Amino acid sequence: MKLRSFALAAAMAVIGTGAYADCAFENTTTVKSLTAGFEAWKAVTDAMAECGNVEAELDQEFRQKQPEAFAANPSLYHIGGVANSTMVPLLNAGTIRPLDDLVAQYGQDLSPNQLIRVDGQIYAIAMMVNAQHLMYRADILAEHNLDVPTTWDEVLETAEYLRSVDAVEYPLGATMKTGWNLAQDFVNMYLGHGGTFFVNGVEPNVNNEAGMGALEMMKAMTAYMDPEYLVSDSTYVQQQFQQGKIAMANLWASRAGAMDDAAESSVVGLVEMAAAPVAVAGQAPASTLWWDGIVIASNISDEEAAAAFQVALEGMDSDMVQANNDAAVWLIDGYTPGRLAQGAIATAVAGTPPYPASTQMGLMHTALGNNVADFLTGAKDATATLEAIEADYMTAAKEAGLL
Amino acid sequence: MKTKTFIMFVGPSVFLMFLFIAAPLVSVFLQSFQVTQGVFEEVIETKCTPGFPAQICTEEASVRRVLDDDGNPVSQTSWVGLDTYRTVLDPDAVSAAFDEGGSGWSQLMTIDFYKALRFTLTFTLITLPLVIGTGLAIALAVNRCVESLKGPVIFVSLLPFIITPVIGALSIRWLFIGDGIMTALLENWTGQDIAMFAQGWTIELLMLFYRVWHVAPFAFVIFYAALQTVNQDTLESAIIDGASRWQRLKYVVIPHLMPLIIFVALIHLMDCYRVFEEIIGFSSQAHVISLQWLTFDYLTPDDSGNRAISRAAANSMLTMIGIVILLIPLLRRTYRDHKNSSH
Known part of the structure; x- marks a missing residue:
């Protein structure tokens, strides 16, 4: 009984925020993303899509495609979903851009924990740990x-x-x-x-x-x-x-x-x-510890990069986290760790x-x-x-x- | 036929064969003697990753790819002769295995190439007679079937052949993996705990079974078609001479089918030496690998984007050489027959 009412409440919460993350800005540039296909990415790309003109590709074999696709000029995707290991080939090939400027301009809501720095420059924005x-x-x-x-x-x-x-x-x-x-x-x-x-x-x-x-x-x-x-x-x-x-x-x-x-x-x-x-x-x-997050291609124009970055941030905002709280161990503000996240957090804290x-x-x-x-x-x-x-x-x- | 007409007919396919078969082959051949390396510089790198409660930053000696002025990674290609072949064949490790102190065969079987070669060869040579035998048996059985049943029986016998290989392999895997229904059934019968995927030889048995099941229909179709052209007069005179069914099969039917048996054997050897789907379908990498899988493994990039193109090229050249060696006896026989018949 208790469980059922809890489930009901959870369902209501989801419906209640049904219109969550109405995108804060209107996106007019086509933004394409290539990410892994698990639950958390589904939540993030769905939230990104609300900004309009977003084409999200979710593919568990993304690691095979990503280095080649980002090396094309112009790059075939604007936003890439990566983990610590899959960021390496992109960094090596110089196909992802430093994000310091974009973070300074649009990233007020990001927590310092999310900024993935390599030699002082920000190259990725993390959204969850695993x-x-x-x-x-x-x-x-x-x-x-x-x-x-x-x-x-x-x-x-x-x-x-x-x-x-x-x-x-x-x-x-x-x-x-x-x-x-x-x-x-x-x-x-x-x-x-x-x-x-x-x-x-x-x-x-x-x-x-x-x-x-x-x-x-x-x-x-x-x-x-x-x-x-x-x-x-x-x-x-x-x-x-x-x-x-x-x-x-x-x-x-x-x-x-x-x-x-x-x-x-x-x-x-x-x-x-x-x-x-x-x-x-x-x-x-x-x-x-692993993290998953987004990178932005270097072989695209600065305007496209700015649009892509804003779209990505819309996908990773607090509204999205509140609607999908248990889909991952989020690093994003607004996340309340539940019972299932205790193991990951205890592991990290140790x-x-x-x-x-x-x-x-x-x-x-x-x-x-x-x-x-x-x-x-x-x-x-x-x-x-x-x-x-x-x-x-x-x-x-x-x-x-x-x- | 006029030469011009001949060329116009053959030209396009010769061109396409050159483009899609000869050119890649030459390219792979050349790549097996080359190594393309990235240029790296040593750096002290500071990396920060999320942690609880604060970020974890580490500073460590590492390497970084050198980029040119346009931001593209620099790489250099050099000719290395047979070095890559030496790496794949690893003669030092082979001699170490058979030296004093080495454990011989079992040590040889821990070197990827020989492990793969052993499986590829046994797999090819064991399935060959089974496929031909089973194909022939089905063909003979269908040939003697009641006319009204022939259609449906042929259709059913062909089914395994039209299933996509990987899907077929996966289906068999799912029947047997863990407590799959076949394993559960076997456990019920024998009263023992059976794990088909826990050791190499049971996986190999499943693979052999799968391959014969999958390819036998091909042999069947060929043999069945040929059975329709067996000279009935010869067969009838054999019956009058008092030949038993077995003798008729041995002295009339099989000699008639022989060129096609060789044809099926040729195709099967070529196909089977490239065994690959079974390894992926049964995910048997821990116990059993094949030469073709080894090439695939060299080509698959890891998380950091590294792939071993040169070793993949050398390994596929070696695979091709292996196929040619296997085919030589059959090709010689065909050539001899051809020569004899033309005299």
Whole structure:
């Protein structure tokens, strides 16, 4: 009953602000945007569209298109949606413009946290943060009188107990699909062990204690997971939660909303959020902070850039946030963090480092994604795996001209 | 036919083949001997990212792409000879695997190229007899079918062939992944927990099954058409001579079909050596990769926009060489037959 009235109130709130973000100015220039396609971008581009003459393209494969499209002259898009990592190729190619002037002129409402600076110049406006953090079935833990784990060792103990009492099909889930996901899990765990990926800027540095620790911990986790973990991406883990098959997982904050989606989920209200567990005492949680935001192309006229920037700001204003409060962990004024955002915020507050996006990190991420599986399947031991990662990285870095 | 008419008929397709087949091939061939590198400068970079409650700014040594006066990134191309091939084939790692202290075959199988080659070859060579056998079996069965049923049976047998390969692979994956209905059914029968995607060999089995299911109809159509032209007089005289059904098949039908069996084998080898959809469809990268997938992987840009064009070019040249080597025995046979028949 309580839930229903709450839902009703929420629905009323949305309808009440139905005419939200009537655009503050009339846009007469055609503005095109290319962004990822998840819920938060849908909300932002819908709000941008109210200014008129906006053509929004939402595409999960945007990272393949964006560098080429922005390199065209004139650029094929005015506004680009990026995350920390996908901004790198645009910065490298010089196809996005510094935004300091535009921020000074139109950006009074932006909070300092939103301004993404590279070497002192603003290149992007962030709108939300994302991080992998612990999601757990509060009902299962409570039933067995278990505390919420705060370290990975505790996660393993809890998982061991849940398995011994057969509380759930698989105690753990993880985004360990070979490739990008698996590499991302290693990045989290490696940074959580206090590792750094490079020395002297570009020389690889994973064959060390932290690398060993990260691999061993990942291997230990797999004992409590669905044996098909090497094909398990974010959606797979989300569905495992929704179908009640797992009890804990380190999953993206942007997936939290799906746990309470009554249309898909059989565990509405039962999944709670907490900070990402710590790998080694004294270190920050084993996770990385990501942001999503907008950039403006450089190969367009200044007038177009000004129009595009204003449109983008209209898309990211407080009205939009209030209407879509739970779609993301927003950085925008007017956001009130709900129950589902607690995990991401706790993870960030505990000092989790940002994902170290750079050209060399892109190569490293690929090398990790192609090699970590060999250790998990037993094809290589830890040392050989870490050596192979460094060797793969060296090959790629030489070919790219970094070394 | 007059030479002029001949040229006018053939000219456009020769031109298009040159434009879309020969030219890209030459370009890839050249690229496999070149490396195009970005020019980077070392910088100390300050980066700020959102955090709670305040921004996190880090200052670290990094590299940045050098831009020219027009704001375009500078890159340089150099000829590197066979270096890229050496990187892909990695002879040092191969000799290390078979040296003392190396674990031989299993160590060789951790090098991408050989891992991919092993799968590509076994996949091609195992599916080849299965496709031809199954195709022939269906063709013979349909040929003996009641006239009124032939149409529907042919239609149904052709269905797998008209399904888009990736979609077909995905359908089979969804039947078996996690607690897919087929896995659930198998678990019910055997009473065991089955995970088809947890180890390489089960995924390979699914891939083999999928490929045979998908391609057998092609062999079937070809063989079925050829069966209509088997000389009935020869067959009848074979019956009068007391030949069993098996003997008729072996001494009359198969020799008649032989040129087409070779044709199907040629097409299948060429197609199958480029195995790719299965890897993507079954997302088997952790356990099984193919040569074509390796090229794709080199070409796919990472988040930071890096891609390994040279290695992709070298790898596709090696793939092409592999196909040619596989085809040589069949082409020699066809050539010999052709020569004999022309005498």
